[in-house]
Amino acid sequence: MENLTPMMKQYLKTKEQYKDCILMFRLGDFYEMFFDDALTASKELEITLTGRNCGMDDRAPMCGVPYHSVDPYIAKLIKKGYKVAICEQLEDPAQAKGIVKRDVTRIITPGTVNENTLLDEKENNYIMSLFKKGEVYSLAVSDVSTGELSSCQIIYGNTLEKLINEVVKYKPKEIISNFDTKFLKEYISVYISDVTEDIFDMPFPLISIKSKIKTNDFDIWRNACAGLYYYLVNTRKTDLSHITSVYVYEAEKYMSLDANARDNLELTENLKDNKRYGTLLWVLDKTSTSMGSRLLKKWIEQPLNDIDDINLRLDSVAELKDKYIIRQELMELLKSVYDIERLVSKTVMANANGKDLIALKNSFYKLPHIKELSSKLQSRLCNELHNDIDTFEDLCTLIDKSINEDCPIILRDGNLIKTGFDEEVDKLRKASHGGKSWIIDFEEKEKERTGIKKLRVSYNKVFGYYIEITNSFIDQVPNDYIRKQTLVNSERYITSELKKMEESILGAEEKLIRLEYEIFCRIRDTVAASAEKLLKTAYSLSVTDVLCSLSEIADRYLYNRPNMVSACEIDIKEGRHPVVERMPNCPEFIPNDLYINDTSDKTLIITGPNMAGKSTYMRQAALITVMAHIGSFVPAQSATIGITDKIFTRIGASDDLAGGKSTFMMEMSELAYILENATDRSLLILDEIGRGTSTFDGLSIAWAVIEYLNETRSLRTLFSTHYHELTVLEDKFSGVRNYFISAIKKDKDIVFLRKVKRGAANESYGIEVARLAGVPEQLIVRAGEFLMELEKSENKRTRIRKKESFIEGQVGILEFNKQDNGYQEIVEILKQCDIQKMTPLEALNLLYELKNKI
Numbered sequence: 139m140e141n142l143t144p145m146m147k148q149y150l151k152t153k154e155q156y157k158d159c160i161l162m163f164r165l166g167d168f169y170e171m172f173f174d175d176a177l178t179a180s181k182e183l184e185i186t187l188t189g190r191n192c193g194m195d196d197r198a199p200m201c202g203v204p205y206h207s208v209d210p211y212i213a214k215l216i217k218k219g220y221k222v223a224i225c226e227q228l229e230d231p232a233q234a235k236g237i238v239k240r241d242v243t244r245i246i247t248p249g250t251v252n253e254n255t256l257l258d259e260k261e262n263n264y265i266m267s268l269f270k271k272g273e274v275y276s277l278a279v280s281d282v283s284t285g286e287l288s289s290c291q292i293i294y295g296n297t298l299e300k301l302i303n304e305v306v307k308y309k310p311k312e313i314i315s316n317f318d319t320k321f322l323k324e325y326i327s328v329y330i331s332d333v334t335e336d337i338f339d340m341p342f343p344l345i346s347i348k349s350k351i352k353t354n355d356f357d358i359w360r361n362a363c364a365g366l367y368y369y370l371v372n373t374r375k376t377d378l379s380h381i382t383s384v385y386v387y388e389a390e391k392y393m394s395l396d397a398n399a400r401d402n403l404e405l406t407e408n409l410k411d412n413k414r415y416g417t418l419l420w421v422l423d424k425t426s427t428s429m430g431s432r433l434l435k436k437w438i439e440q441p442l443n444d445i446d447d448i449n450l451r452l453d454s455v456a457e458l459k460d461k462y463i464i465r466q467e468l469m470e471l472l473k474s475v476y477d478i479e480r481l482v483s484k485t486v487m488a489n490a491n492g493k494d495l496i497a498l499k500n501s502f503y504k505l506p507h508i509k510e511l512s513s514k515l516q517s518r519l520c521n522e523l524h525n526d527i528d529t530f531e532d533l534c535t536l537i538d539k540s541i542n543e544d545c546p547i548i549l550r551d552g553n554l555i556k557t558g559f560d561e562e563v564d565k566l567r568k569a570s571h572g573g574k575s576w577i578i579d580f581e582e583k584e585k586e587r588t589g590i591k592k593l594r595v596s597y598n599k600v601f602g603y604y605i606e607i608t609n610s611f612i613d614q615v616p617n618d619y620i621r622k623q624t625l626v627n628s629e630r631y632i633t634s635e636l637k638k639m640e641e642s643i644l645g646a647e648e649k650l651i652r653l654e655y656e657i658f659c660r661i662r663d664t665v666a667a668s669a670e671k672l673l674k675t676a677y678s679l680s681v682t683d684v685l686c687s688l689s690e691i692a693d694r695y696l697y698n699r700p701n702m703v704s705a706c707e708i709d710i711k712e713g714r715h716p717v718v719e720r721m722p723n724c725p726e727f728i729p730n731d732l733y734i735n736d737t738s739d740k741t742l743i744i745t746g747p748n749m750a751g752k753s754t755y756m757r758q759a760a761l762i763t764v765m766a767h768i769g770s771f772v773p774a775q776s777a778t779i780g781i782t783d784k785i786f787t788r789i790g791a792s793d794d795l796a797g798g799k800s801t802f803m804m805e806m807s808e809l810a811y812i813l814e815n816a817t818d819r820s821l822l823i824l825d826e827i828g829r830g831t832s833t834f835d836g837l838s839i840a841w842a843v844i845e846y847l848n849e850t851r852s853l854r855t856l857f858s859t860h861y862h863e864l865t866v867l868e869d870k871f872s873g874v875r876n877y878f879i880s881a882i883k884k885d886k887d888i889v890f891l892r893k894v895k896r897g898a899a900n901e902s903y904g905i906e907v908a909r910l911a912g913v914p915e916q917l918i919v920r921a922g923e924f925l926m927e928l929e930k931s932e933n934k935r936t937r938i939r940k941k942e943s944f945i946e947g948q949v950g951i952l953e954f955n956k957q958d959n960g961y962q963e964i965v966e967i968l969k970q971c972d973i974q975k976m977t978p979l980e981a982l983n984l985l986y987e988l989k990n991k992i
């Protein structure tokens with residue numbers, strides 16, 4: 139340690155405080171990394187590893203990135219799950235006495251990034267704080283880049299399950315907590331940061347609380363908020379003054395969707411590659427701003443549970459759907475509105491540059507027109523939005539007068555402030571410009587005075603202004619020229635006159651840049667002071683944008699308004715699958731009805747061949763229900779939707795080998811979970827339960843499940859199956875209804891009719907579907923032969939079974955014993971009679987005689 143260079147001592151002292159981060163240490167024009175950080179970064183960023191003398195025997199491993207293009211490197215490290223601390227030079231190295239002062243000014247973690255280049259504009263970037271006290275939990279979640287802060291406490295029921303559902307809803311990038319949360323990695327990929335527990339017990343600063351929750355006996359939401367607040371402010375050095383309020387809610391306020399349901403229904407991410415394509419969000423998103431797009435995603439991720447809240451949205455969608463011209467105008471105007479939320483956050487965090495303020499100004503220009511248009515809307519929600527939109531004329535004028543339209547992105551490059559805004563800026567600018575034209579005149583004057591045509595006055599950073607004369611004219615150089623530098627072909631000189639001017643030009647330029655920067659910061663602070671109002675307007679614009687998008691879709695795709703009711707029933711006429719019908723390869727989508735309630739039509743058993751559309755039909759029911767709860771119109775002729783508290787799905791085969799669960803084990807644990815957590819208001823989608831094991835085991839489980847759903851519990855369920863035996867349950871339980879999706883066989887081919895009908899299917903057409911899929915013909919033929927064999931023996935078995943049941947005397951009207959004498963006598967009489975020769979009357983008499991013998 140003793141021998142270390144002072145710089146290296148400074149580095150190690152800083153690194154000691156940020157052990158969990160990769161420390162980027164500013165040295166001149168580079169951010170350098172040393173030791174282990176250098177080894178990691180050079181590997182992850184694919185940059186060259188070098189070394190630096192540090193006073194020890196071995197050189198310190200080192201690598202670096204240029205300061206002006208650091209963002210992509212940070213982004214790469216964050217994406218790979220590292221935290222980055224930026225250590226800046228706090229004083230001008232030229233003026234520093236001894237070693238330059240340095241300190242960490244910024245820490246970037248997956249949950250706290252705020253740079254545009256590191257963020258997805260259509261996605262929120264959440265950081266979450268979780269707090270546990272006994273069996274109750276609370277959480278606080280914030281998107282630092284937009285100023286959003288929400289908090290919720292989970293006190294009743296299966297609290298852990300509810301907590302997990304909230305976590306998967308937000309999919310935070312980073313989590314802090316006062317308990318072990320590693321298990322959450324099973325559900326989402328997230329960075330878990332270590333924190334000390336005491337931050338959760340600190341007093342949470344008073345900011346306004348937007349929605350008060352009913353229960354006052356607990357307010358542990360404050361602990362989660364405090365944890366988050368102190369982590370961000372103290373550890374991560376994030377300015378939070380743009381977070382002006384916290385929205386506190388109860389988890390029950392929203393429809394509960396677990397990770398499985400979210401995935402299977404492909405609400406915002408598809409199953410294939412977690413992208414938007416082919417999701418409900420993909421269909422519904424016609425928003426004009428990225429703020430709107432983010433909000434729509436949020437609405438889809440948390441469908442409402444309250445009829446009045448849903449109707450409030452539906453009323454506005456209905457109004458905007460009808461008012462075509464206003465809607466089109468609004469959508470057009472919104473297209474020119476920038477991401478005010480993120481711009482404001484950047485402004486507050488002193489990250490915004492001139493271009494950002496110009497973007498704000500250009501957005502402000504649209505506000506009066508948007509406000510005026512929204513005044514023409516009558517629905518309550520639109521009215522509220524209208525009142526919340528501010529037009530910010532003052533800020534708009536201020537930015538317009540002060541900030542140069544074509545200012546550079548870098549703040550210290552000057553050319554930020556418009557001429558005419560500030561007298562001092564104008565004076566300095568004149569001096570600097572005037573100085574430059576003086577140089578041009580000076581060059582001309584010197585050429586004339588010396589007679590050297592090739593004399594040139596130039597500038598570089600090291601020597602400032604100088605006169606350059608090529609070697610061939612050296613003897614003509616006047617005596618007052620002072621030689622400064624000798625090059626191969628020329629000499630460089632200065633004069634006292636030139637030096638004086640240089641001081642005044644450079645002085646003016648430096649002063650100008652500093653002054654422009656100061657003025658810019660003042661203006662930025664003025665904008666930042668209105669953060670709360672700005673964010674309120676931004677939110678109103680986002681809601682307007684989402685409502686426009688929903689009504690545009692409703693209009694374009696012929697959706698209708700769902701009728702929300704409190705009864706436990708869903709009645710859909712001519713429903714369609716919102717996503718399948720929009721896929722480019724879907725020829726024509728066949729609509730279908732659906733009726734389910736909690737008494738007479740509780741369990742719908744859906745049979746039909748492979749590829750018939752069973753899974754589509756069931757998902758469609760779930761998606762229409764979700765859409766209605768979002769406040770969206772639905773793809774159906776009409777739809778009555780009863781408030782549904784949760785949707786569960788058990789779809790398709792999957793296994794979790796890493797988690798130690800086989801396919802069938804997974805299926806059964808999911809089933810157990812669903813049965814434990816579903817309520818009478820839930821909707822269950824069970825797609826082919828029990829198919830992952832032997833036929834009889836599977837069938838028995840499926841049978842028992844349906845019995846349980848009907849007898850023990852009362853759970854509304856859509857149940858698809860290839861076990862046609864299950865359809866007898868319709869006669870056993872009053873709540874079971876059979877439906878099938880038909881297909882017909884034409885020669886070797888199969889034609890899918892896609893129409894859902896009452897009754898049961900009797901064939902699966904698995905082999906025909908295999909042929910359709912391109913399985914080799916030879917194999918298909920063999921499969922056909924096996925099927926025939928199996929069916930034959932199955933028929934035999936069925937006959938025997940029927941006979942047995944007959945013998946056991948369970949069924950049949952002709953109940954008697956084979957050994958009985960009467961039986962033998964009847965058999966004898968029947969054997970002897972010749973039916974061909976009998977008249978009808980004789981036959982009737984014989985029948986009469988036989989009957990008397992029973």
Ligand SMILES: Nc1ncnc2c1ncn2[C@@H]1O[C@H](COP(=O)(O)OP(=O)(O)OP(=O)(O)O)[C@@H](O)[C@H]1O
Nearest residue numbers: 726727728729747748749750751752753754755892
């Ligand atoms: N109503 C419909 N109109 C048009 N196409 C449909 C309809 N329903 C389903 N399809 C098409 O049929 C395909 C197969 O549907 P689906 O996966 O729902 O069949 P399935 O009955 O569940 O088959 P399996 O028994 O093999 O699981 C879908 O991908 C879709 O393209």
Ligand SMILES: [Mg+2]
Nearest residue numbers: 752753754825
């Ligand atoms: Mg299916």
